[in-house]
Amino acid sequence: MKIAILPGDGIGPEIVEQAVNVLNALDEKFELETAVVGGAGYAAHGHPLPDGTLKLAKEADAVLFGAVGDYKYDSLERALRPEQAILGLRKNLGLFANLRPAILYPELAGASTLKPEVVSGLDILIIRELTGDIYFGQPRGVRTSPDGAFKGEREGFDTMRYAETEIRRIAHVAFQTAQKRDKRLTSVDKANVLETFQFWRDIVTDVHQEYPDVALEHMYVDNAAMQLVRAPKKFDVIVTGNMFGDILSDAAAMLTGSIGMLPSASLDANNKGLYEPSHGSAPDIAGKGIANPLATILSAAMMLRFSLNKAEQADRVEAAVKKVLAQGLRTADIFEAGTTKVSTSEMGAAVVKALAK
Numbered sequence: 001m002k003i004a005i006l007p008g009d010g011i012g013p014e015i016v017e018q019a020v021n022v023l024n025a026l027d028e029k030f031e032l033e034t035a036v037v038g039g040a041g042y043a044a045h046g047h048p049l050p051d052g053t054l055k056l057a058k059e060a061d062a063v064l065f066g067a068v069g070d071y072k073y074d075s076l077e078r079a080l081r082p083e084q085a086i087l088g089l090r091k092n093l094g095l096f097a098n099l100r101p102a103i104l105y106p107e108l109a110g111a112s113t114l115k116p117e118v119v120s121g122l123d124i125l126i127i128r129e130l131t132g133d134i135y136f137g138q139p140r141g142v143r144t145s146p147d148g149a150f151k152g153e154r155e156g157f158d159t160m161r162y163a164e165t166e167i168r169r170i171a172h173v174a175f176q177t178a179q180k181r182d183k184r185l186t187s188v189d190k191a192n193v194l195e196t197f198q199f200w201r202d203i204v205t206d207v208h209q210e211y212p213d214v215a216l217e218h219m220y221v222d223n224a225a226m227q228l229v230r231a232p233k234k235f236d237v238i239v240t241g242n243m244f245g246d247i248l249s250d251a252a253a254m255l256t257g258s259i260g261m262l263p264s265a266s267l268d269a270n271n272k273g274l275y276e277p278s279h280g281s282a283p284d285i286a287g288k289g290i291a292n293p294l295a296t297i298l299s300a301a302m303m304l305r306f307s308l309n310k311a312e313q314a315d316r317v318e319a320a321v322k323k324v325l326a327q328g329l330r331t332a333d334i335f336e337a338g339t340t341k342v343s344t345s346e347m348g349a350a351v352v353k354a355l356a357k
């Protein structure tokens, strides 16, 4: 099986290196091929998603992605910005289902900014639709306003839209995932204001008929944001659109103490996937050896589970991560008094060591 390794920018290369070391330490051997992406793609080939990189991602069985983005590319035109690489990969590979678990490891209860009793034992999963919504809707741009109170003035505009098929397929993923967990699903929308999300609610309600064993609840996104910080453990699986999911998943990540702990999977209709940490490229700490590689290592575990059908190896990697936390090893983002501060590579090496049977 072939895995495309796309380290990207900022801390991407250093965290991906640790996840690759973990993969190489497993009994199962994979063919790994690396390519540039994001700012690194632009620097090498003049485009954030070079043809060769897209081709490799398409032919591989799974993609392990680091992070993209750096201040030095902020002034490039939008089409050449590093973020276009990940948006282009999602669209071109049809990765419509984004799974973002937010799990609080007991050892890290003190690292959350919320009271321990609010977050202890937290284990929720956000399923974010990833290839539709206002992120990709056309038309979009800056134009001279054709009508209304500001006619003749310049205006920026985007289009929020969801086709029925797009809502149905993400709803099926959500209901089927809920069936494997606590059989509870919260669909987050803004049906009180937006046509797109009244339609979303109607379709999700319709798909629910096929999953009578799952309890479905609808919630407005503003209320969901509040409930996430007020009583996050009330949720189990959340399904929502691309933009709301972007925002809510960052909030959910912070409940767990550090965004440096959270993996993610972006899947197509056949469980081929791209796996990346939920955090960004953090250019301010790049190259310092202080980034937390665990989100990327846990993303590799999700890859083993969902795309490579190696559940046993995935369990081993996850158990190794738990073991190093129990040993008291912490990168700077999760460090507390009484624990041992380690570097990016020391953390990776500790996970490799903990894999030993």
Ligand code: IPM
Residues within 6 Å of the ligand: 083, 086, 087, 246
């Ligand atoms: C994410 C990121 C991306 C998004 C950016 C980098 C395009 O914030 O994966 O959540 O908005 O989807």
Ligand code: MG
Residues within 6 Å of the ligand: 246, 247, 250
């Ligand atoms: Mg985001």
